Amino acid sequence: xxxxxxxxxxxxxxxxxxxxxxxxxxxxxxxxxxxxxxxxxxxxxxxxxxxxxxxxxxxxxxxxxxxxxxxxxxxxxxxxxxxxxxxxxxxxxxxxxxxxxxxxxxxxxxxxxxxxxxxxxxxxxxxxxxxxxxxxxxxxxxxxxxxxxxxxxxxxxxxxxxxxxxxxxxxxxxxxxxxxxxxxxxxxxxxxxxxxxxxxxxxxxxxxxxxxxxxxxxxxxxxxxxxxxxxxxxxxxxxxxxxxxxxxxxxxxxxxxxxxxxxxxxxxxxxxxxxxxxxxxxxxxxxxxxxxxxxxxxxxxxxxxxxxxxxxxxxxxxxxxxxxxxxxxxxxxxxxxxxxxxxxxxxxxxxxxxxxxxxxxxxxxxxxxxxxxxxxxxxxxxxxxxxxxxxxxxxxxxxxxxxxxxxxxx
Amino acid sequence: xxxxxxxxxxxxxxxxxxxxxxxxxxxxxxxxxxxxxxxxxxxxxxxxxxxxxxxxxxxxxxxxxxxxxxxxxxxxxxxxxxxxxxxxxxxxxxxxxxxxxxxxxxxxxxxxxxxxxxxxxxxxxxxxxxxxxxxxxxxxxxxxxxxxxxxxxxxxxxxxxxxxxxxxxxxxxxxxxxxxxxxxxxxxxxxxxxxxxxxxxxxxxxxxxxxxxxxxxxxxxxxxxxxxxxxxxxxxxxxxxxxxxxxxxxxxxxxxxxxxxxxxxxxxxxxxxxxxxxxxxxxxxxxxxxxxxxxxxxxxxxxxxxxxxxxxxxxxxxxxxxxxxxxxxxxxxxxxxxxxxxxxxxxxxxxxxxxxxxxxxxxxxxxxxxxxxxxxxxxxxxxxxxxxxxxxxxxxxxxxxxxxxxxxxxxxxxxxxxxxxxxxxxxxxxxxxxxxxxxxxxxxxxxxxxxxxxxxxxxxxxxxxxxxxxxxxxxxxxxxxxxxxxxxxxxxxxxxxxxxxxxxxxxxxxxxxxxxxxxxxxxxxxxxxxxxxxxxxxxxxxxxxxxxxxxxxxxx
Ligand SMILES: Cc1cc2nc3c(=O)[nH]c(=O)nc-3n(C[C@H](O)[C@H](O)[C@H](O)COP(=O)(O)OP(=O)(O)OC[C@H]3O[C@@H](n4cnc5c(N)ncnc54)[C@H](O)[C@@H]3O)c2cc1C
Numbered sequence: 018x019x020x021x022x023x024x025x026x027x028x029x030x031x032x033x034x035x036x037x038x039x040x041x042x043x044x045x046x047x048x049x050x051x052x053x054x055x056x057x058x059x060x061x062x063x064x065x066x067x068x069x070x071x072x073x074x075x076x077x078x079x080x081x082x083x084x085x086x087x088x089x090x091x092x093x094x095x096x097x098x099x100x101x102x103x104x105x106x107x108x109x110x111x112x113x114x115x116x117x118x119x120x121x122x123x124x125x126x127x128x129x130x131x132x133x134x135x136x137x138x139x140x141x142x143x144x145x146x147x148x149x150x151x152x153x154x155x156x157x158x159x160x161x162x163x164x165x166x167x168x169x170x171x172x173x174x175x176x177x178x179x180x181x182x183x184x185x186x187x188x189x190x191x192x193x194x195x196x197x198x199x200x201x202x203x204x205x206x207x208x209x210x211x212x213x214x215x216x217x218x219x220x221x222x223x224x225x226x227x228x229x230x231x232x233x234x235x236x237x238x239x240x241x242x243x244x245x246x247x248x249x250x251x252x253x254x255x256x257x258x259x260x261x262x263x264x265x266x267x268x269x270x271x272x273x274x275x276x277x278x279x280x281x282x283x284x285x286x287x288x289x290x291x292x293x294x295x296x297x298x299x300x301x302x303x304x305x306x307x308x309x310x311x312x313x314x315x316x317x318x319x320x321x322x323x324x325x326x327x328x329x330x331x332x333x334x335x336x337x338x339x340x341x342x343x344x345x346x347x348x349x350x351x352x353x354x355x356x357x358x359x360x361x362x363x364x365x366x367x368x369x370x371x372x373x374x375x376x377x378x379x380x381x382x383x384x385x386x387x388x389x390x391x392x393x394x395x396x397x398x399x400x401x402x403x404x405x406x407x408x409x410x411x412x413x414x415x416x417x418x419x420x421x422x423x424x425x426x427x
Numbered sequence: 428x429x430x431x432x433x434x435x436x437x438x439x440x441x442x443x444x445x446x447x448x449x450x451x452x453x454x455x456x457x458x459x460x461x462x463x464x465x466x467x468x469x470x471x472x473x474x475x476x477x478x479x480x481x482x483x484x485x486x487x488x489x490x491x492x493x494x495x496x497x498x499x500x501x502x503x504x505x506x507x508x509x510x511x512x513x514x515x516x517x518x519x520x521x522x523x524x525x526x527x528x529x530x531x532x533x534x535x536x537x538x539x540x541x542x543x544x545x546x547x548x549x550x551x552x553x554x555x556x557x558x559x560x561x562x563x564x565x566x567x568x569x570x571x572x573x574x575x576x577x578x579x580x581x582x583x584x585x586x587x588x589x590x591x592x593x594x595x596x597x598x599x600x601x602x603x604x605x606x607x608x609x610x611x612x613x614x615x616x617x618x619x620x621x622x623x624x625x626x627x628x629x630x631x632x633x634x635x636x637x638x639x640x641x642x643x644x645x646x647x648x649x650x651x652x653x654x655x656x657x658x659x660x661x662x663x664x665x666x667x668x669x670x671x672x673x674x675x676x677x678x679x680x681x682x683x684x685x686x687x688x689x690x691x692x693x694x695x696x697x698x699x700x701x702x703x704x705x706x707x708x709x710x711x712x713x714x715x716x717x718x719x720x721x722x723x724x725x726x727x728x729x730x731x732x733x734x735x736x737x738x739x740x741x742x743x744x745x746x747x748x749x750x751x752x753x754x755x756x757x758x759x760x761x762x763x764x765x766x767x768x769x770x771x772x773x774x775x776x777x778x779x780x781x782x783x784x785x786x787x788x789x790x791x792x793x794x795x796x797x798x799x800x801x802x803x804x805x806x807x808x809x810x811x812x813x814x815x816x817x818x819x820x821x822x823x824x825x826x827x828x829x830x831x832x833x834x835x836x837x838x839x840x841x842x843x844x845x846x847x848x849x850x851x852x853x854x855x856x857x858x859x860x861x862x863x864x865x866x867x868x869x870x871x872x873x874x875x876x877x878x879x880x881x882x883x884x885x886x887x888x889x890x891x892x893x894x895x896x897x898x899x900x901x902x903x904x905x906x907x908x909x910x911x912x913x914x915x916x917x918x919x920x921x922x923x924x925x926x927x928x929x930x931x932x933x934x935x936x937x938x939x940x941x942x943x944x945x946x947x948x949x950x951x952x953x954x955x956x957x958x959x960x961x962x963x964x965x966x967x968x969x970x971x972x973x974x975x976x977x978x979x980x981x982x983x
Contacts, residue, residue: 038888066535076531083524126472145497145527234534252767259771263762291782293762295731296846296873314782314805337807381764381877383884399764412884415891419589 021045021092023417024111024192026099026362029057030403031395032198033081034410035417036091042418045090047190049097049113053153054143055082057200059403061144063230065271067278073271074403079146081407086148093149094188098358102365109390111190117183119159122151124178134173135159154179194390194417197376198410199362201396204250204258204351212249212349213320219327220320220347222249223265226272234279240346243276244329245269246317247289251352260373262352262400266293269350270310277309286311286344288331320347353400366391375399384413392417435551436464436489438480440471440496442526455540459547464489471502481512491519493550497526521550571890572597572653572667574641574834577605578616579868579879580673581623586887587671588632595665596633597655599640599830603627605675607876609699613739616876639663642830644670644837647863650919650954653834669890670838672847672859673868673883674831678823681722686819689792695822698740713818714748720755720799720814723822725787727757730825730873734760737822738769741778753779753814755788755801763875790819831870838864847871857886865889903940903951909959914938916951916960925951 023039025032028050036046048055056078065073085091096116103110120131131152132140139159142152154170159181171179203224206214213220221229223245229236247269251262266289273285287310317331318339326343333340355374363370367388369377376393379385384392394413395406437460464487468476471494484492492515496502506520523546532539569592573584576598584596602608603624607616627633638658646652651670655663680694693701701714723729723737734756744750754773759780761770774780781801788799789811797819800811827835827847835847840859847859847870857865867882868874874882903925912935916925928939940951940960952960 042891064531064534066532066538068535068537070538079527079531083527126474128473145530146524252761254771260764260767261761263764266762291758291760292727293731293758293760295729295760295762314784382881408881408885411888412881415884415888 018189018191019047019092020191021047022192022421023047023194023196023414024049024109024190025196025198027051027057027198027200027395027397028055028093029198029200029395030059030078030081030406031200031397031410031413032057032196033078033085034407035196035198035394035414037081037084037088038411038414039418040085040088040090042414043090044418044421046092047192048091048093049099050093050095051098051199053095053141053155054147054149055085055093055095056144056147058203058224060147061224061231062227063234063272063275065230065268065275067274071271071274073268077403077407082147095149095153097188099362099365100187102367107390108191108193109195111192111195113188113190115186115188117154117156117185119154119156119179119181119183120152121178121180122149124176125151126176126178127152128175130173130175131170131179134169136167136169140170151178154181193421194392195366196384196392196394196410196413196417197362197366197368197397198394198406199356199358199397201353201375201400202356204354206249206349206351208256209249211319212246212317213322213327213347214349217320217322217327217347219322219345220349222349222351223268223272224351226346226348227268230272230275237276237346238280241280241282242284242326242344243273243286243346243348244327244342244344245273245285245287245348245350246320246329247287247350248316249349249351250354252290258352258354258373260400261293263293264400264402265350265352267402269348270294272348273310281309284311285309286313286342288313288315288317288329290314290316353396356397359397368393371399373399382409382412384409384416390420434462434464434489435491435493436466436484436487437493437495438471439465439467440494440502440526441467441469442472442497442502455544456547459544459551463493463551471505472497474505474508477505477508477512481509484509484513490515492521493547494520494522495525495547496522497524523547523550569669569890570594570667571669571671572641572651572665573671573673574653574655575599575605575673575675575868575870576603576624576627576635576637577673577675577868577879578607578620578623578876579675579870579874579883580605580671581620581627582880582883583671583673583865583867583886584633585623585626585630586883587669587890588630590887590891592632592669592890594633595667596627596635597639597641597653597665598635598637601637601658603635603637609703613736613876619876636663636665640830641665642833644834651863669863669865671865671867671886672831672834672870673866674828674834674847674870676825676869677828679826680823681821683790683821686790686792686797689797691792691795691797691817692790692819692821695736695740695820698820702740702743711748714744714750716749716751717744717817718751718753718815719744720753720788720797720816720819721822722787722819723754723756724760724824725755725757725783729822731760731762732869732873732875733822733824734758735763735766735769737820738773738778740820740822742769742773742776745776745778751777753781753816755781755783755799757783788814825869827870840864840866846873857882858889904961905938905940906959906961907937909957910937911957911959912937913956915954915956916940919954920951 022044024047025036026049028048033055036048039046059075059078062075064075065071094113094115097113100114101112127142127150129142132142137158139155140152206212247265250258269287276283276285315331317329319330321328323343326345327347328341328343330339330341359370359374368386371377376398378393378398384394386393392413394409466483468480494502510520525543528539528542571587571592571594573580573594573596576596584594587594604620607620639655641653641655643654644651651667653665657663682692682694686692721737721741723734737754741752741754745752759770761767784805785802788801791798797816799814803812847866857867859866865886867886868879916938917927925938925940927936929936
């Protein structure tokens with residue numbers, strides 16, 4: 018039995034910020050993360066600086082994560098998820114199921130030899146700066162493929178950190194408050210076949226572009242004509258997603274600026290409905306964006322494969338006819354949706370979901386729920402950017418700290 | 428000799444040796460590391476050179492070691508074996524993740540350089556700091572001045588009071604609530620602001636001063652002094668450890684000069700006045716069944732709240748007065764939860780939204796009507812399209828007022844334009860550049876009411892964190908021979924950075940600057956009657972000299 022003050026579910030921007038704030042106030046925290054490392058979605062995104070910082074905020078997540086290293090009141094469970102909850106007069110008793118941890122984080126030195134050695138591609142290193150600092154083996158990929166006969170990684174490891182026989186475990190945890198920061202799920206554009214995703218080579222999602230730009234920006238050099246398509250899975254009532262995701266215009270404009278900076282001769286076009294940039298953002302970016310990037314109003318009708326290129330068909334309203342333009346790469350700016358696991362998690366925790374299946378909070382931006390002691394932060398409560406997730410994480414953590422203090426005095 | 432032994436040793440792992448590549452210019456590095464013994468290690472991450480490194484460290488005699496290397500698990504994990512071999516406790520080792528920075532920012536030498544320089548300087552400063560083992564916590568009363576009692580200001584004042592601060596709330600007007608106190612603008616917001624205002628009135632820790640227009644500030648973190656003009660035109664002064672600026676915005680009319688005289692042309696606040704008395708003959712006569720144009724954000728550069736406000740007004744005109752409404756805007760800005768629905772309902776209610784493509788419509792007034800010429804190529808019109816209206820409303824845009832601008836200029840913040848504070852990358856959106864100042868609410872960005880509240884909670888949380896003392900840089904030193912042990916410094920310090928130390932050999936307790944919490948504001952230096960305190964800048968030699976002389980520094 019582990020006893021902590023607060024359990025934080027999800028180690029993305031919001032969860033990290035909440036943990037950091039609570040640790041800073043002297044509370045003990047257990048961070049439960051579904052994947053093998055913290056950082057959430059944004060851990061894989063690219064810095065979009067051109068010659069100047071573009072304030073995309075991606076590096077803020079790493080800053081939050083780094084601030085956690087060395088905190089001794091922090092416990093972390095990766096490959097874990099919540100399986101059961103019992104409420105016992107004011108405190109919670111949780112059952113957390115953890116998948117097999119095949120790499121001993123104490124011994125792993127992140128040399129990456131196991132990654133090279135694994136024939137199944139089941140081993141991954143965390144992105145720099147995101148704890149735990151340990152390689153991780155995805156048991157599903159590894160065991161299913163090799164039926165436990167392969168020991169390539171075990172042999173390659175210089176420190177003997179890998180144990181493929183490790184078993185799954187269940188931890189029983191007692192805590193006084195729970196913060197749900199389980200994040201979002203990007204829209205899967207296969208639901209819109211006319212956009213060609215999955216069928217037409219050269220059509221990718223913005224998330225894939227982020228990853229490629231982070232991992233290997235040079236690999237994008239071949240794409241001389243790039244189009245962004247906005248509002249993919251946002252503002253679409255027929256898909257049940259009649260809301261604006263609030264981040265796509267901003268990240269697309271910044272990605273476009275970065276692409277143009279890396280290769281000024283490149284053509285970059287953005288197909289949009291309305292550009293959702295306002296506030297300081299507009300003041301900072303509008304003018305330079307107007308210069309380099311083509312902004313085309315209207316969503317493309319369809320995207321099809323050409324000979325060596327991708328053809329975007331759209332109605333050129335100005336000339337009143339359908340036009341077709343070739344691009345090398347078409348990026349679908351996918352919106353933010355609720356995670357499919359929210360339904361189950363809401364059932365376990367006794368929470369309500371809003372019509373779009375995000376967690377319902379009692380007050381916008383505040384994070385308290387209908388259940389006392391359970392709080393929601395970040396994009397689990399609705400679309401928000403990284404800065405917003407961090408801010409919500411912090412303010413929820415402070416509210417939790419206040420609640421815990423009140424009880425301590427009582 | 429002793430001083431030399433004190434200078435930190437810096438280990439550069441080869442993985443971070445790539446540092447020499449970008450930009451080529453390493454002067455900053457040399458400057459940042461001035462006075463340190465530096466050694467490049469071939470592969471600290473691999474742990475191969477551990478022995479020779481340990482020997483070298485012993486030779487330098489240094490007792491503080493900075494490792495510039497790669498991320499956790501590699502270089503950093505060798506710190507504890509190394510500390511064992513050198514015989515120094517692990518706290519004496521610090522570490523900069525140069526490789527992580529390099530991977531993220533290597534492409535942009537300027538940013539990489541800035542981040543690394545900051546990290547290295549910070550770690551070196553922290554190493555020179557001494558964390559006190561057994562000091563007592565001094566009692567002191569932190570205070571805050573909040574300028575502006577709109578939703579953001581009210582909520583911040585309430586949150587700070589909740590955290591135990593004494594708060595002075597300065598409001599220019601004679602009532603609380605700012606814009607949201609005008610019910611026509613946004614009824615839900617008005618309700619919210621009434622609730623918060625009611626809590627403020629009963630809070631003993633908040634002193635509300637109405638009719639006080641603040642336009643100047645001097646001092647620094649720990650000792651701000653704000654000037655405000657009261658309703659009789661006399662200046663008043665308010666002192667506090669922290670300053671929160673929550674002055675919101677003032678609106679700026681966008682009615683073109685040549686149309687300003689026409690009674691058919693209104694700006695949005697004039698419309699709000701009409702709407703505030705909807706049953707009066709004036710409003711009924713002019714609005715019922717009228718053809719109305721609402722022009723909002725024609726260039727696409729205005730705040731989203733301008734567009735949003737135009738939508739709300741359009742909807743009201745349509746529903747309550749059966750007016751026929753056309754909204755002209757560049758973009759339908761709906762980027763906040765719930766607004767998509769509002770936009771949809773608006774169109775379903777019958778309001779026409781025309782998205783402008785080539786600048787604002789050209790209006791001409793004649794015979795009690797206004798005609799508008801609009802370019803609409805995307806709808807297939809080659810020539811400009813004409814509309815006529817009984818009434819044209821121009822949505823007001825926003826800007827900072829003059830008092831806020833001078834206030835911000837006084838503390839070195841940019842105060843022009845629409846928003847306060849330069850675009851700077853901060854972990855927290857609300858923390859202004861100079862320490863001890865927070866910008867909250869719509870003076871800092873285009874925010875919804877609920878976001879203003881989030882700002883408030885965040886600023887208050889930040890203050891609390893600062894008070895709880897994080898690890899920061901050493902800046903203040905005490906000359907023990909001059910110190911009168913009056914403990915004035917302990918009382919004035921706004922962030923618990925000067926504390927009390929009892930020494931059995933001394934009759935009275937002494938003040939000790941707590942390096943880790945000091946923000947370098949200088950409040951204690953200014954207040955010390957004996958002139959025993961000094962502010963050491965963080966630039967290399969000066970700091971080291973000060974540390975050598977005083978007691979704020981490293982002790983063995
Ligand atoms: C393509 C794309 C580009 C973007 N670019 C930017 C940008 O440039 N700037 C910006 O500010 N924002 C950007 N965003 C938005 C940004 O990704 C989010 O704001 C941010 O990731 C939200 O953080 P979070 O912590 O709320 O959620 P997440 O990042 O999703 O983190 C949630 C974490 O919880 C874990 N988790 C989920 N379920 C469970 C469970 N049941 N138990 C335990 N753990 C669980 C997940 O594994 C994950 O680690 C972008 C979004 C997209 C889709």
